[in-house]
Amino acid sequence: MKKKIMGIIAIVVVATVAGYNVYTSQNNVRLSDLVLANIEALANDGESGYSCSATANCYYGGRVEGSVSCTGKVSCTSGYEYVKCDGRTNYCS
Structure with missing residues (x-):
């Protein structure tokens, strides 16, 4: 027990x-x-103090005829003829 x-x-x-x-x-x-x-x-x-930037080339007639860019504080990405920084997208015009 x-x-x-x-x-x-x-x-x-x-x-x-x-x-x-x-x-x-x-x-x-x-x-x-x-x-x-x-x-x-x-x-x-x-x-x-973190910042980022993105740049993309703009093509017209197969040639680079300029670029588009942006800066941000959180995220920056680029693609074919566009950039995206902090949720805002800018395209080649």
Whole structure:
């Protein structure tokens, strides 16, 4: 009978320690998510100093006859005769 009670106590102790470890690890994830959100907000706000630019050639009659470009704070891409910066697209005219 004593062995049975000691076994139950051991199981309760192990379960309590495991539960506490899970609880504390979940709190760390929340803090980490908060820190990442703050970093992303600073980057999107332009306070980080990050900027980008994109340029694309404009073709007329098979020859390059100019270009189109843009600058942004978050994302910049270019394609065939267009550029896109921070969600705004500019095309060759």
